[in-house]
Amino acid sequence: MRMGHGWQWRGCSRRAVRFLEPALLLLLHHSPAHGYTLLEQVEALGLEGFDPAVIYRALREMESQGWIVSRWDREQTQGPPRRVYQLTPLGDEVLRYWIQDLQETRKLLDRFLQRYYEHIEQHHAQEDP
Amino acid sequence: MRMGHGWQWRGCSRRAVRFLEPALLLLLHHSPAHGYTLLEQVEALGLEGFDPAVIYRALREMESQGWIVSRWDREQTQGPPRRVYQLTPLGDEVLRYWIQDLQETRKLLDRFLQRYYEHIEQHHAQEDP
DNA sequence: GCAAACTAGTGGCAAAGTGTCAATAGATAA
């Protein structure tokens, strides 16, 4: 089935990106972490296929917004020094707002899916009386 | 509360856009319509603040993908001739795939919110033993 | 001890996505 480029995703699901920042905040709400492990944890949350650069870019952006802060960790590492990110009080507040937003998205999604199934049922009722 | 430009939306909610094409398909699944009424119906679905140009652009893109077809209607109009859009069998199929995708998004959202609340509860339990 | 593989993070670019506004143009109301 050909759907054209509007359907085919480049890299990862189009919905994933909009989840990335809230996902990172949620993970950091749990505990401070560095980018490389966040990459794995984000996948474990169900958001797969991210290029590391995308994660790091989001983290830098979030730091510039003051939602998180980072410090270099040169001791406990299996490679070069790494940044450890931590949620700020502002970041915590932003996460709460984001949770509300996701709740609304959920409601929207529910209404949407319900509409579809209602209409499908009507269709079937008409076709098989 | 200042959250910086990463939080402030331009025009409409950032989640809305990814809903636009499925929303249009859903509405056209119900019945053929022209862009100007789709604009209103999309708002009624809960997706507010769209500039008409965004709707028309999406419709043209969807037509180029073969998900919908249009014809000019010069009779039943309160203004200039208008395009009437109609779902194709391919569009119907795409809508079904999209519904599945939205179901998965819903599950993701649920897991996400559940994680947040679980962790909040643990926090409270620790603070108020 | 040195090459390969793994860990960790950065920078830049092309392409795609998005918001906004102006322009066109027919119909209707004032």
Next chain:
DNA sequence: TTATCTATTGACACTTTGCCACTAGTTTGC
């Protein structure tokens, strides 16, 4: 006949996104 509403299109700047190459420290295998 001017203004307003209906209806659609086009173009532009700006932002987001995917992708890739790059640096560089550490560990592992030979």
